[in-house]
Amino acid sequence: MKLIDIIWKEISVVKSQKIALLLIFLYPFLAIFLLGSSFTGVDISSMGNVNIGVINNLPYDINLFEAMGSQSNLLLTEFDDVNSMTAALKRKEVTVGLKLESPGENQRINVDMHYDNSNLLASGIFIDFAKIMLQRMTVEKTRTKLAEIISAVQGLGSNLEGELSRISEFKENLVEAEESINSLEAKLNQLDIGEIESALEGQQQSISSFEQKNAQFLSELQTFKTSFQQMETEITTLNASLSNYESQLGVVMIQLDASITQMDSLIVALQAEHAVAVEPEKTVLAGRIASLQGIRSDMVDSKQVMTNLQTVLLELSDEQSTLNTTITRANILFATLEVESGNITGALASSSSTLNGMNSKLVVFKSALDEVRLLISDSRQSKTDIENKLTASENLLSSFSEQMVAFSELDPSVLAQPVRFYERKLFKVNPFGILVANIAAIVLILTCILLTSIIVILERMENVSLRMKLSPTNKATFLLGKVIGQLAIAGVEAAIIFAVAVLAFGVDLSGNFLNLFGGTLLIALSFICIGLIIANITRTQATAMLTSLLLIVPMLFLSGVILPLEFMEPMMQIVSSFMPLTIANQIFVGTIIKGFGFVELYKEIATIVIIIVAVILFVMLKDEI
Amino acid sequence: MPIISIQEVHKSYGKKTVLDKLSLDINQGEIFGLLGSNGAGKSTVTKIILGLERATKGKVVFFDGKKVDLRRKVSLVPQDTAFYKDFSVEKNMHFFASINGLNSKLINKRVDFLLNWLNLTEFRKTKASFLSGGYQRLLNIALSILHDPEIIFLDEPTVGLDPKMRKMFWEKINELKQSGKTIILTTHYMDEAETLCDRIALLKKGKLLKVGKPEQLVKEHGGIKVMILDIEGGVKDEDLTKIRQVLNQNNLVTKENLFFIPFEQTHSLEKILAITQWLMSNGYNIVSSTTKEPNLEDVFLNITGEKMVIE
Numbered sequence: 008m009k010l011i012d013i014i015w016k017e018i019s020v021v022k023s024q025k026i027a028l029l030l031i032f033l034y035p036f037l038a039i040f041l042l043g044s045s046f047t048g049v050d051i052s053s054m055g056n057v058n059i060g061v062i063n064n065l066p067y068d069i070n071l072f073e074a075m076g077s078q079s080n081l082l083l084t085e086f087d088d089v090n091s092m093t094a095a096l097k098r099k100e101v102t103v104g105l106k107l108e109s110p111g112e113n114q115r116i117n118v119d120m121h122y123d124n125s126n127l128l129a130s131g132i133f134i135d136f137a138k139i140m141l142q143r144m145t146v147e148k149t150r151t152k153l154a155e156i157i158s159a160v161q162g163l164g165s166n167l168e169g170e171l172s173r174i175s176e177f178k179e180n181l182v183e184a185e186e187s188i189n190s191l192e193a194k195l196n197q198l199d200i201g202e203i204e205s206a207l208e209g210q211q212q213s214i215s216s217f218e219q220k221n222a223q224f225l226s227e228l229q230t231f232k233t234s235f236q237q238m239e240t241e242i243t244t245l246n247a248s249l250s251n252y253e254s255q256l257g258v259v260m261i262q263l264d265a266s267i268t269q270m271d272s273l274i275v276a277l278q279a280e281h282a283v284a285v286e287p288e289k290t291v292l293a294g295r296i297a298s299l300q301g302i303r304s305d306m307v308d309s310k311q312v313m314t315n316l317q318t319v320l321l322e323l324s325d326e327q328s329t330l331n332t333t334i335t336r337a338n339i340l341f342a343t344l345e346v347e348s349g350n351i352t353g354a355l356a357s358s359s360s361t362l363n364g365m366n367s368k369l370v371v372f373k374s375a376l377d378e379v380r381l382l383i384s385d386s387r388q389s390k391t392d393i394e395n396k397l398t399a400s401e402n403l404l405s406s407f408s409e410q411m412v413a414f415s416e417l418d419p420s421v422l423a424q425p426v427r428f429y430e431r432k433l434f435k436v437n438p439f440g441i442l443v444a445n446i447a448a449i450v451l452i453l454t455c456i457l458l459t460s461i462i463v464i465l466e467r468m469e470n471v472s473l474r475m476k477l478s479p480t481n482k483a484t485f486l487l488g489k490v491i492g493q494l495a496i497a498g499v500e501a502a503i504i505f506a507v508a509v510l511a512f513g514v515d516l517s518g519n520f521l522n523l524f525g526g527t528l529l530i531a532l533s534f535i536c537i538g539l540i541i542a543n544i545t546r547t548q549a550t551a552m553l554t555s556l557l558l559i560v561p562m563l564f565l566s567g568v569i570l571p572l573e574f575m576e577p578m579m580q581i582v583s584s585f586m587p588l589t590i591a592n593q594i595f596v597g598t599i600i601k602g603f604g605f606v607e608l609y610k611e612i613a614t615i616v617i618i619i620v621a622v623i624l625f626v627m628l629k630d631e632i
Numbered sequence: 633m634p635i636i637s638i639q640e641v642h643k644s645y646g647k648k649t650v651l652d653k654l655s656l657d658i659n660q661g662e663i664f665g666l667l668g669s670n671g672a673g674k675s676t677v678t679k680i681i682l683g684l685e686r687a688t689k690g691k692v693v694f695f696d697g698k699k700v701d702l703r704r705k706v707s708l709v710p711q712d713t714a715f716y717k718d719f720s721v722e723k724n725m726h727f728f729a730s731i732n733g734l735n736s737k738l739i740n741k742r743v744d745f746l747l748n749w750l751n752l753t754e755f756r757k758t759k760a761s762f763l764s765g766g767y768q769r770l771l772n773i774a775l776s777i778l779h780d781p782e783i784i785f786l787d788e789p790t791v792g793l794d795p796k797m798r799k800m801f802w803e804k805i806n807e808l809k810q811s812g813k814t815i816i817l818t819t820h821y822m823d824e825a826e827t828l829c830d831r832i833a834l835l836k837k838g839k840l841l842k843v844g845k846p847e848q849l850v851k852e853h854g855g856i857k858v859m860i861l862d863i864e865g866g867v868k869d870e871d872l873t874k875i876r877q878v879l880n881q882n883n884l885v886t887k888e889n890l891f892f893i894p895f896e897q898t899h900s901l902e903k904i905l906a907i908t909q910w911l912m913s914n915g916y917n918i919v920s921s922t923t924k925e926p927n928l929e930d931v932f933l934n935i936t937g938e939k940m941v942i943e
Contacts, residue, residue, distance in 0.1 A: 470714030474775065477682060479703035480731045 025550075034557060041561050045579040057573070058082045059137060060092045060101035064108045065116065069144065089121070096123050096433050097601060102573060103130075103137045106431075113152070115421045116145060117429065124432040125600040126441060126571055133573070138428055145425035152422065159410045163403070170400050177393050184386050191382055194375065207365055214358050221351050228348070232341050239334050246327055253320050256313055263310050270303040436600045439512035444595035445568045447504045451527070452534050452559055452588050455497050459489075459538025460551040468547070486626060490535055497531030514599070522598045522605065530591040533615045536622035537587060543629055562588040590615050633696065635660040635783060635814050636681060641690035643676055643838075650676045652838040653690070660782075663805065663815040665825040665846075667932060668835035674818045677835075678785055681816075682708055694783075704733065707781035711788040713772045717761035721752060721771055724760055725778060732779035739778075746774040750804065766797035773804070784808060786817045790824060802828055822929040826850075832928070836936045846928050853934050854926025856894040859904055863891050864917040871914060879906055889919075 022028065061083055063069075084101055086092040092104040104121035118141055122130045274296060281292040466472045475485055505523070508514040516523060537558070545551040563569055565579065566588035572580055583589045590611045597603035597611070605612060634657035643651040651673045658664045666674045679685040681692055683702060694702060715724045722743060729739040747753045750770040755763055760771060769789065777784060786805065790798045805828055809815055819825050825832055826846045833843040842849060866889045867875075876882055881903070885892040893907055908918065 469717060470710050470712050471716060473684075473708070473710060474714050474728060475731060476684060477703065477706075477708055478728070478731045479701060479733045485731075 029557075038561060041579075042564055045565055045575045045583070057133070058084055058101045060084050060086050060095055060104035060121075062086050062089065062092060062104070062106040064106065066109065067112045089119075093121055093433055096121060097603075097607075099123070103133045105137060105141070107141075113417050113421065115418070115424070116141070116426045118426055119429050119431045121431040121433055124434055124436065124441070125444075125596045126567065132571075134430065138426075141426050141428075149422050149425050152417065156410075156414050159407065159414075163407045166403055170403065173396055173400070177396060180389055180393060184389055187382055187386065191379055195379070207362075207369075210358075210365075211362065214355065214362065217351075218355055221348065221355065225348050228341070228344055235334070235337055235341075242327060242330055242334075249320055249323055253317070256317060256320075260310065260313050263306060263313070267303060267306050267310070270299065270306065274299050274303070434600045434602075437512070437514065439508060440514045440600055441596070443504065443508040443512070443514050444599045445592060447501060447527070447595050447599075448530070448566075448568055448588055448591040449563065450500060450504060451497055451531055452537075452562070452591065453555075454500050455493060455531050455534030456538040456541065456555045456559065457552060458496065459493050459535045460542040460545070460555055461548050462493075463489075463539065463542030464545065464548045464551050467542075482627065486623070490532065493535045493538075494528060494531050497535070498527065501527045501531070516599060519598050519602050519604070522603070523595075525605065526594040526598045526608070529612060529615050529619075530587075530594055533587045533591070533618050536619050536626075539626050540622055543626065559588070562586050565589070566592055568592050585614060587615065587618060633660060634658055635695060636816075637693040637696075638677065638681070639691050639693065641677065641680060641687045641692065643673075643680065643685070643688050650838050651680070651687070654835075654838065654840050655690075656833055656840060656843065658814065658816060659831075660814050661809065661812055662830040663809050663817055663828050665829035665832040666816060666818045666835065667820070667822075667825055667832055667928075669936070671837065672835040673838040674835055675787075676838075678708070678787065678816070678818060682706060682785065704779060705781055706783045706785070707776045707779070708785040709773050709776040709787060709789060711791060713760075713768045715760050715771060715775055718759060720757050720759055721747070721763070722756045724771065724775060728775045729778040734779055742778050742780070746778065749807075750774050751800075766793050769793065769797075769801070770804075777808070781813075783814045783816065786815060786819075788819055789817070790819070790821065798824075822927060822932065826928045834932060834935055841935050842931075849931045850926055850928060853931040854928075855930060855934050856896055857900075857926060858924040858930075859893040859895060859921060860924055861891040861893065861908070861911075861921045862889055862919040863911065864889070864919055867891050867911070867916065871916075875907065875910055879903070879910065881907065 021031070059081060063085065084095070086095065086104070089104075089106060092101070092106070095101045096104050102123075106119035106121070107116055108119075109116040120134055120137060122134050124130050277292060277296045277299065281289060281296060284292050463472075466475070505514075505516055509516055538555070541551050541554050541558070545554050565575070565583045566572075566586050567583065568588060572583060572589070575583060593611045594608055594615075597608045601607075636656075636658040638654055638656040638658075641651055641654045642649070654673070654677060656677075666677065668674050676685065680687050683706075694700065694705070715728070719727070725743045725746070726739055729742060730736075734742065747756055750773065752767065752770055752774065755767060755771075760768065763771060773786075773789070789805070790801050793801065802824070805815060805817070817825065817829060829846055831844060832846050832849060834841040834849075842853070844852075867886045872884065872886055876884055881893075883894050884907075891911075893904055895903055911918065
């Protein structure tokens, strides 16, 4: 009974606490809603858009989208160089950056995986995801390649059977051809073509040359006979002309003697005249006498020629009688020659009939030769067929061999491991560096919010705030003093964390000390402001602590400190980006790991400054600090 | 000349009126007592005077309307201690002196003076939470008067103190008065008010019922004396009702074993006799009897018609 009362008391006390009721009844819904709507499991397909940066230096085309399969929320962004891609990574525009390189289509793909290693979990998961994606793509490639090899071998296998049957066919054909050739050889052995040919040729040549000479002789004899008869006629004509010529010559000679006598008398007359004549007639007469004396000498010369001619004519008559005798003898010779030629023609005709006999034999021989030719042409055809068939086989084998050569170029180790991954971390930081950023944010939010709210409430409960209100010091001074004091505590806190990080875990903070200092102050200030708000809306330290925890715990999960932001729903990522812990984490990660300055973090800083200003205005307007 | 003049101050929260046209003058150098039950409006009027709350209507004029920095002239010693329990006495004093605008030289001087004056010197370095209740109250006073204010509000300064300590407090308050401070005291200890206060204001439900010197109020409103009988086992409730009916005495009151019989200065013996006879005849054993003279508490009772309700 006592125990039941105690139990009931416990429940009643809890019931009487408003904050406890909130915690019990509202908070589960709130937490489930917040976390549930933020994280739908580490399922890439239900996250927001995951952008993958790619530098594709492959010397051939690949379809990366195909490789991504059904992941419709994956986006690919192509980059030209590593610098622009890492810049995008730093701006969080892409989640993972891949640089694909390969010496050739069948060579291994080397993948540089650039990733933001500023958080412990997300980068690993996205890297693994990208690996799986690429491996899936390349395994597909390997599979295709192996299928090609197998189908080539299978194709060759089925073709080889056909080839083998064809080869045995060729063998039969070749045996047949050999037999034909053997019989042909036998037939040819029976023939002595050379003897026949030479005999026939000699015979034919002598006959034809003899025939030619005989015909030539006959024609020449005929021509000679004709010319001879022509000459006989001309001689007869010439005989008549000569007699005529002789008689005429006698007449002319008589006349010429008379003319010379006349001429002498004329010249004597003229000389007489000349002797008496005066000048000028004397000179003319002298000229005439000289020309007449010239003519008379010519006439005397002509009479001498004629006399000679008469002598020649006499000689010609003697010659003619000799010629007539010769002609008679020639006519007898011609008759004899014609008889001889007839005999020769008869002999030639007999030779020709012999040749005809030989010719008929040659026709037989020719037909045999035709047969041989046919056989040869058949053999040629067979040879061509076989050649074609062999060429086809050759082509088949050579194409297979080419394929085999191509396949032999494939590196089995490439087929087995087509992709090799090289992780390229974006930031030079060890895991402790990441933890330091996250832990600094968590520790600061806890200490700043709790300390500020608890101390404000403590002052209120111990009535110190009443004294402050009654003092001449104004509220702004108290607020400033409080904030600076809390900042100093936060500063010491942060200094301890960073000192441990540097001294114990070797985290390098040297490069960005000023940014880190400024960032820490801003973050602490924002948390202090949240502490002030909580102190203003709660009455007791207990409720303040509870409220702080109610506020901080969901933020731990939604700020990316513990669970990566990338796993959250896009809407919740936006909501999260306004949470002070998110901003704090971003600033710490930015300054410690990424080496960012205020320029790169302007969004976070602007948000935080707005929060700070709003809270300070709110607190200043309230009665209490 | 009033140092504080409360003029027709009205304060209401929504429909609930807390102060109803309260007008009151507090003179320089006096100890002024504000008396009243819970909800009478003491703390509201205090807050309005201190500027912690605003009056709905009316106004409070200080120093005859002279322009002064009230925060430097007026101070409150709250009923509950108001200091950092984890700071040492000295550290607390330094801090509050500083926020009250004292320079460091003056701070040291005042701290030394007040530690000495309030017998706290030996606790200088002691953490405030380690002080006994009485000394914590002293420190509380010290912290309120570091800046040497002219008007000091004391809110129930001696609640829970042992008599010795209480006496010391009274001495110190009187010393403050002697040094020219004006002190406004809220208390529900009537003896304290009667002993310390030069004048007293009686408040009820936001209204000022009476204001005046304690002895004058006692004289005017103290009224009756009271015989107090100590009765073994106390008077049963039904018997009290019977006595009231039979003897027609409605103002009879019991508290534990005590039985209070108020009576006038005249014609009182018959009444006392009748009551004692009735009690004895009904089997009550009267162990002892005393007579109480009227005091401020009676004034309060008479004027407000109710006993002082202690918070």
